[in-house]
Amino acid sequence: MIGVCREQEILPGYATPERCGRFLLDLNECPFPPPRAVVEALYSAGRYANRYPGRELFDRLKLLVADYAGVDVDSVAVFGGGDEGLRIVFDAFVAKGDSVVLTKPGFAMARLYAGIRGAKIVPVSLQEEGLRWTIDFNHLLEVAKKAKLVVIENPHNPTGSLLLTPGQVRELLVEAENAMVLIDEAYYEFAGVTVADLVKDYSNLLVLRTLSKAFCLAGLRVGYLLAAEETLKRVAQVLPPFTISRPSLAAAIKALEDRGYVRHVVGFVVRERERLFHEINKINGFKAYMSKTNFLLVKTPESVDVVGLALERGIRIKRVGDLPGSYVRISIGLRRANELVLEVLREAIAKP
Numbered sequence: 520m521i522g523v524c525r526e527q528e529i530l531p532g533y534a535t536p537e538r539c540g541r542f543l544l545d546l547n548e549c550p551f552p553p554p555r556a557v558v559e560a561l562y563s564a565g566r567y568a569n570r571y572p573g574r575e576l577f578d579r580l581k582l583l584v585a586d587y588a589g590v591d592v593d594s595v596a597v598f599g600g601g602d603e604g605l606r607i608v609f610d611a612f613v614a615k616g617d618s619v620v621l622t623k624p625g626f627a628m629a630r631l632y633a634g635i636r637g638a639k640i641v642p643v644s645l646q647e648e649g650l651r652w653t654i655d656f657n658h659l660l661e662v663a664k665k666a667k668l669v670v671i672e673n674p675h676n677p678t679g680s681l682l683l684t685p686g687q688v689r690e691l692l693v694e695a696e697n698a699m700v701l702i703d704e705a706y707y708e709f710a711g712v713t714v715a716d717l718v719k720d721y722s723n724l725l726v727l728r729t730l731s732k733a734f735c736l737a738g739l740r741v742g743y744l745l746a747a748e749e750t751l752k753r754v755a756q757v758l759p760p761f762t763i764s765r766p767s768l769a770a771a772i773k774a775l776e777d778r779g780y781v782r783h784v785v786g787f788v789v790r791e792r793e794r795l796f797h798e799i800n801k802i803n804g805f806k807a808y809m810s811k812t813n814f815l816l817v818k819t820p821e822s823v824d825v826v827g828l829a830l831e832r833g834i835r836i837k838r839v840g841d842l843p844g845s846y847v848r849i850s851i852g853l854r855r856a857n858e859l860v861l862e863v864l865r866e867a868i869a870k871p
């Protein structure tokens with residue numbers, strides 16, 4: 520075993536061996552634990568674990584999300600994380616044989632759910648343009664017109680690029696009026712760009728967000744959808760009643776009531792992301808792309824196993840497929856982890 524499992528430190532014997540590593544930079548998590556008040560809310564909720572989570576907790580969370588996202592409370596649905604949100608959208612709007620437009624590369628869960636629903640996947644490949652990745656917007660419009668669902672991660676995972684401007688999303692919603700358009704804003708806080716305000720005007724728009732990233736609550740599984748009230752009525756038909764546990768609801772409510780820490784987290788991550796981006800681009804053979812998220816996509820020399828070398832130093836990063844060439848995705852960690860990443864890349868290139 521390499522390094523020490525964070526999971527093992529907390530729960531002896533419960534570590535998942537494949538995630539062992541001192542520095543977990545493979546899943547785009549927040550490197551900070553949530554604030555003490557959030558952890559205390561989580562803990563206190565345990566006293567009522569014999570009771571199903573009450574409606575009033577869901578209502579309170581929805582109110583806070585509505586306030587945070589600047590939408591009407593009837594435009595909010597909450598559930599157990601962005602992954603579950605994606606599944607719910609597929610369940611509500613996609614039937615066997617329907618066309619679903621997905622980015623390539625793209626977030627793996629969308630492809631998984633499309634497969635489970637028996638949908639026909641229409642991939643839209645991204646192109647490298649200097650230090651970012653772009654989507655052929657005219658091509659997207661063309662295929663979207665014939666689709667049932669269009670899923671665009673904006674900013675995009677794994678490239679980190681913003682693919683669409685709010686103006687382009689508006690055009691997409693008008694041109695593809697018969698398709699549902701899901702804009703996945705999992706990394707919204709790191710980009711500061713949103714189309715949440717459009718849900719009141721377009722009933723074919725769904726905006727997906729999560730508390731897993733900037734809010735540092737990935738372990739609690741809380742996400743939400745923003746959409747027009749009539750659109751959410753269709754979502755409600757496939758949404759089980761108790762999709763978020765009582766402790767997760769309590770913690771999410773506390774996090775949204777006092778979200779000052781999110782600003783600090785985002786400030787830190789963005790500063791470190793920019794520093795890492797510049798430092799990596801100084802290393803021969805590596806290319807980091809500009810990112811609007813909490814991770815960097817990095818092109819690596821074909822001959823170097825960066826994932827393996829990082830693991831030898833106790834760092835987990837992710838290999839990215841679906842792109843021509845060799846790429847890794849590195850989540851932004853705390854300073855020491857980021858320094859170690861730079862060391863690994865510098866040493867990798869110095870190796871004979």
Ligand SMILES: Cc1ncc(COP(=O)(O)O)c(C=O)c1O
Nearest residue numbers: 600601602626672676705729731
């Ligand atoms: C683009 C995108 N959407 C959704 C998610 C799901 O987030 P979660 O299920 O943790 O809320 C992720 C997680 O990495 C993501 O990258």
